[in-house]
Amino acid sequence: MKRSLPLIFAFIVGFIVLLSEFIPHRPFNQIVSTLEGWFMIISGFAILLGQISLIRMNTHKIVNKLPNWPYHLAGLISFAVMLTFGLLWGMRETPGILGDGAQISAWLGLKPFDYLFENAYLPLSATLFSLLAFFIASAAYRAFIIRGLESNLLMITAIIVIIGRTSMGTMLTGWLPESWQFWHIPNLADFIMEFPNTAAQRAILISAGLGIVGSSLRIILGIERSYLGGDK
Numbered sequence: 299m300k301r302s303l304p305l306i307f308a309f310i311v312g313f314i315v316l317l318s319e320f321i322p323h324r325p326f327n328q329i330v331s332t333l334e335g336w337f338m339i340i341s342g343f344a345i346l347l348g349q350i351s352l353i354r355m356n357t358h359k360i361v362n363k364l365p366n367w368p369y370h371l372a373g374l375i376s377f378a379v380m381l382t383f384g385l386l387w388g389m390r391e392t393p394g395i396l397g398d399g400a401q402i403s404a405w406l407g408l409k410p411f412d413y414l415f416e417n418a419y420l421p422l423s424a425t426l427f428s429l430l431a432f433f434i435a436s437a438a439y440r441a442f443i444i445r446g447l448e449s450n451l452l453m454i455t456a457i458i459v460i461i462g463r464t465s466m467g468t469m470l471t472g473w474l475p476e477s478w479q480f481w482h483i484p485n486l487a488d489f490i491m492e493f494p495n496t497a498a499q500r501a502i503l504i505s506a507g508l509g510i511v512g513s514s515l516r517i518i519l520g521i522e523r524s525y526l527g528g529d530k
Contacts, residue, residue: 305520312518352377383410455490462487 311333318326356370387402388394389411399409406413442453461467467483474482480489516522 301523301526304526305523309518309520312514316514316518349377380411380414383414387411389415455494458483459487459490 314326314329315333318330353374356374358364359370360367360374384394386394386396387399387409389409403409408416438456441449442456443449461470462484467487471482471484479485513522517525
């Protein structure tokens, strides 16, 4: 019964939400609105559980001096600082326990939470994403190595698109007459991005949509039970 009730509840809720997409009228639309409200409430508790799990995991690694424990200590300190500032003085238009912190905001120019977010979190995020450029370049180099027909097509297409997005493309093919305008490298790059690339992206989205439908049906029918903690 302990495992049957969640399966029955998932089936009923999933069936109602699925049915509401085909019958968007009362009472289904009202039921779905209520279920969405419940989902937001449960998500709030899930975030709280995630924070508790984060603190426990990092504390365990710090206490036992596991490898790279100083990084986990920095993560806990950052979490505590942001949480404290957010609770005490709020963020943006939301006041905190001590109000808006007008004096601190006037000194920093922003609320403490927003100041750290703008001047610490965002620069660190930009730095992290900029480091990904090196990994992307390494992956592109490995992908463009000529091994077969697919690799050749990938390399040729990538070179056309890359050159077509720079002034070099115009320099190399700008001398071609207007009757050959399609073969200008910038025009070829636009054609590749607009038609073959769009078609491939839509195919991927359709496949992802079918995968979501399949996963949803598995959950509704009780075939997929991983959210219960296993199949036992």
